[in-house]
Amino acid sequence: MAIITLTRGTYSGARDLGQYLERKLGYKLLSRETIIDKLVEYGWVDEKLEKVRHKQLGVLQRMNLEWIHYVACLRAVLSKEAQDEALVYHGNNGQAALLGFPHILSIKVTAGMKYRIKAVMERNEYAIDQKEAIEIIHRIDERRERWSKFLYQTDTNVASAFDMTIDLSRKSIPDAYEMIHATVSLPQFQPTPDSRKVIENLTRAAQLRARIAMEADVVDDEIEVEVSGGALNVKGVVHSQDDADKLREFLSRQPEVHEVVSHLAKAPQEIDTG
Template sequence: MAIITISRGCFSHGKEVAEKTAEILGYKILSRETLIEEANQRYNVPEKELIQSIHDAPSVLERFTRGKEKYLSYIQAVLLEHAKDDNIVYHGHGSHILLPDISHVLNIRIIADLADRIDFMREKHNISEKEAISYINEEDNTRARWAHYLYKVDLTNPHSYAMTIRIKRMKVTDAAETICHAARRKTFVATPDSRKAIGDLALSSRVKAAIENYCKPDLKVSVNATSGIVYIKAETQNVRKSGYTSFKTEEYLREKTKKEITDEIGTAINGIPGIENVLYDIEPPSYT
């Protein structure tokens, strides 16, 4: 069966559409809050940091330390573990980014007119029109900055979705039934190849999250997995010389660092199910 992602702006009824879709299909419903709670438990990271990673654009400092990327790797690892089982509906802004472009993933965007979003927010929270407008505008801008800085994408780009549905004349139930009809089409039925692709990505994501959680923050890592074989590329920041260092000494230090990084990564990923073999490409620091 399909995996459905529902991207939405705040107070656009995307949550309600996702819940109704999951109810009709009998799918598991996942939200941003669900993933944050599970990532908090698995990686022992404060919920506040996880919430900010999936909501706020990174600060200048975070762009250097890659703090948000680390926390997002935890959330994505949790999501992909669920995705291996198919039959899920995940809703949240940027949901199509966290799940890969797999053939049985159906990406949906839910939109609503600003006036309707304002009325919906006022009804839910009993606030003034001015307060609602201010909140919605700020939230939209924050989400746009988050997607741009981290993924270089525009959340409103219709080319990112199979369908964009406007909640107006088409109500929540109408939208959900339309999505269900698409999800049942042969186009979005899981195949052995697409299931394998999800499994490989889930393993890659879990390995990367484990490394991010355990290893030194200056270690930049990329991970790819296929059929249980995990390819890990890691590099560290260059080191400034404190004085004269011979070429022989530099080579010794580079090889020593390379082994230390390999051992550290090995400890981090030890015990992760599904790993058959690990191939390393370690780029130790250069001395400048």
């Protein structure tokens, strides 16, 4: 079994390909929109979620706590959905959100502009003309590219960032399926006891990191967690000894954590030269 991530170009046919893979492989199909809806589990109510998702990204925009918490919770939700593998995820950068997971086949789904224009016009029941369709495609493409670079530091236009690139204006969906099916049938995509343990540990680490983001009263912009069995390794930089103590105490109260190993460093104090 595998985890297939489809990074979609705007109106490139990734959704149709995902639905075909779901039927033929018997895999679970998830979209980015479904994952976002599940963020309510971590306290992301509609108002807060809309504020983050529609916030404008400036040229010098840096990752602040709000963004860090959003990514941590998104990773936790997607990891939980992917822990049994046999998953097709169509959205953007699923492989980055599931960093470290074995058996991921990352695919960039593209299509020529003529194909995409036709898809946009059909979706809008031909109420728009070709010029408007092109503007829609460029606008969504640009927004997705900026989000990818900002949240995951990845460029979705670089083919080497993916295991496979499929152009659905040149290849039919059944032909694309045959290529994908042949790949995920290879031995390296089959689960083993070791790979299941890796996925279990990564999923638990992602969920604990999300809990830190939403429940622990600390500044956690440089915190990482790793899980091995019942032991949790928390590392990174804290901004005060009080934050370090509160973080260790918070983690020790989590029922699935039997041991907390701390490798926390304190951030150097900034000197006011004003």
